[in-house]
Amino acid sequence: MSETADLYQAIIMDRTKNPRHAGKPPHFNREGHGDNPMCGDRIHVYVADDGTQVHHESRGCAIMIASAELMADAVAGLTADAIAERRKAFEAMVTTGTTNPTLGDLNALSGVSEYRSRIRCATLPWSALTAALEGAK
Ligand code: ZN
Numbered sequence: 225m226s227e228t229a230d231l232y233q234a235i236i237m238d239r240t241k242n243p244r245h246a247g248k249p250p251h252f253n254r255e256g257h258g259d260n261p262m263c264g265d266r267i268h269v270y271v272a273d274d275g276t277q278v279h280h281e282s283r284g285c286a287i288m289i290a291s292a293e294l295m296a297d298a299v300a301g302l303t304a305d306a307i308a309e310r311r312k313a314f315e316a317m318v319t320t321g322t323t324n325p326t327l328g329d330l331n332a333l334s335g336v337s338e339y340r341s342r343i344r345c346a347t348l349p350w351s352a353l354t355a356a357l358e359g360a361k
Pocket residue numbers: 260263264265284285286287288345
């Protein structure tokens with residue numbers, strides 16, 4: 225394994241064991257849900273509109289939980305348009321495996337591209353976030 229692969233693995237392990245954005249927040253404006261029956265992943269996303277803050281309640285595999293955590297970091301303070309752009313870049317990265325410097329720690333999930341069935345695990349939190357942003361509370 226390369227040093228980068230080790231680092232990415234460490235990021236995923238840390239975020240799965242020590243989530244920083246897990247749980248229902250006391251205040252939120254929007255919420256969205258995502259299911260991945262293929263893997264058994266379920267996620268509920270809560271968004272507070274003022275300077276976009278994302279929390280999540282997740283049950284599922286390490287990839288999905290790490291993805292939810294890294295997503296919450298990556299979208300903090302962004303507008304809905306900027307989030308949509310980032311989602312596009314993220315989905316391209318996990319599909320192709322080509323890391324993108326603008327995605328920062330999200331690149332830890334680039335290895336998912338080698339396992340087609342796991343790509344959905346990585347993209348599920350972003351689907352749930354988009355559902356939250358598109359729907360009213
Ligand atoms: Zn999964």
